[in-house]
Amino acid sequence: MINKDFLKKLTILYVEDEELAREKLAKTLKRLFKTVYLAPNGMEGYLQFQKLHLAKTPVDLVLSDINMPKMSGIEMLEQIRELDSEVPFIFTTARSESENLLKAIELKANHYILKPIDTEDVILKSQEVCLKKYYERMLTLKNEELEKYLNAIDNIAVVLKFDENGDIKFANSAMIESLEKKEEEITNTNIRELIHKDISKDMIDDIFTTLLEKRQFKGELKFQNIKEEPFYTNNNIFEIEENEKSLFISIGFLSTEENLEKREFKRKVIKNIQEHKELLAKVKKEKEEIQIKLRKYENILPMLKNELxxxxxxxxxxxxxxxxxxxxxxxxxxxxxxxxxxxNSQIDDYKEAMARTKKEKDLLLEKIHHLEEDILAKKVDIEKKEETIEVKNKRILDLQDVIKHRESQLRELDPKALLS
Incomplete structure (x- = not known):
């Protein structure tokens, strides 16, 4: 199946001396590939490739005829291989010539296609060789990335490999330095002998039980060096396969007292910031609720005044x-x-109504007075809350400055400590 998305990422150089055949296939190639460069013979094809190579424009595939004037496809491939030993190459030829094919194989040509050309076959084989090259390149990049990670781990972590019995098969330089022993002394030792004597046998057995059940162990271990001085590591231990044998690898990071203090300090600061944020959110919510009530009272007040x-x-x-x-x-x-x-009776009734009206008026005036006092108190409370928010914000900013200052001091004292 043709992967159009993949082909649209590729650049191809197509070399063919027959103009009609070149233009016909080029139309299809240009629809499928990102960029298609054309050349009418081997000499022009080589010069085109050389130009692109000098411009650092990658060519993902060269598709070329073998029998051409000025320079044959085999001669062009020889010249190209001096510039690029890996670029995929596919030949098209009208006849199967063993001498040419052997030479093409020697020059690491990937395929040859007999004429008349089947366009779909050309596309599929082009896709096949480019995918192979793509996967090889990705694998190389992954291996290089893995190598960098391993080198980085070797610099900052202690690494041990051991079998199911605990016999050590490998120790990296950081572990050797921490144990203050020679490599051969460590690799002829059981990991149980390196763990500090304070650690109980039952705990060590539990760790091996976890590993033998195909589960990963995460936790802190206490080791001792040749002077029986302790050092702690935060470990991840898991099973790997090496040379068709099952081993366990322990990757640990040293936990010094200074590092622990740094982590505890950061944890407390972060917790403090979170608490302040929660308090700030609570105050903000209370402010919004008060503002809602205030707006409600402000809406009611005109109604009460109208009633009055x-x-x-x-x-x-x-x-x-x-x-x-x-x-x-x-x-x-x-x-x-x-x-x-x-x-007179009506007058008395009206007087009573007047008295009631006056009483209702007095009650309304008193209610308005209380509402105005409540509104004033709420406004004062809001101002206090806003002042509290400003104070809390300032405290948060001050704490952040303290953190930055502390981290700056820690970098100056021990830049590597921040990595732990």
Missing amino acids: ELEKKKSQAKLQQIKHYENEKLNSNEKQDGILKIK
Whole structure:
């Protein structure tokens, strides 16, 4: 199956002296490949490759005819191999010539295709050789990366390899230096003899039980050097296969008192920052809740003021009506006693209504007064909270400066300590 996404990443050089055949196949190649360079003979093909090589433009594949004027495909391949010994190469030829094919194999040609050319066959074989080269290059890069990691580990970690009985097969330079022994003294030793005598036999047996059950061990181990002085390592121990044999590899990082102090300091600072962040979030939430309540009160206050104005208007209307009734009473001496009593009763009712209105008015004024005091108190509380937030923010910034200053001091004292 043609992998179009992969082919679109590739650059190809196609060399063919027959113009019609070259242009026909080139149309297909240009649709599939990222870039296609063309040449009409071996000499032009070599010069094109040389130009790209000097410009550091990688060519992922050379597709070329064998029999061409000026310079044959075999001669061109010889010249190209002096510039690049690995670039994939596919020949197209009208006849199978054993001498040419043997020479092509000698020059590390990857394939040859007989004419007339099957376009799909060309694409598939081009993809095949380029994928092989791609995987080889990725493997090389991974191996180089692994080698760098191993070198880095060798510089900062202590490494031991041992078998299921605990017999040591390898110790890296950091472990040899920590134990203060010669390499041959360590490789002829059982790991149990290197572990500090304070560590119980049951604990060591538990570690081996874990490993033999195909599980990984993670934890701190206490070793002793030739002077029986202890040193601690944070270890990862797991099974590996080497030369078709199962071994266990222990990769540990030294835990010095200074490193432990640094880690504890960082842990406390981080915890302190987290606590301050949580407090800040809590204060912020409280502030938002107070602001919501304040907005609610601010919305209610105009409503209460409107109600008060309305009650004032009603009271004034009732007072005017009372005055009207009082005037009618004074000017209506001839009215019947019954009517007078009714009016007096109505006046009493209105007076009671007025008293209730006044009482409601006083209650509303008192409620407004309390609300205004509450709003003022909330505003003061918000200001205090904002001041608290500013203080906490300053403390967090100060703590961060202390951390940076402390780390700077630690780098000056021991740059390698920060890696642990």
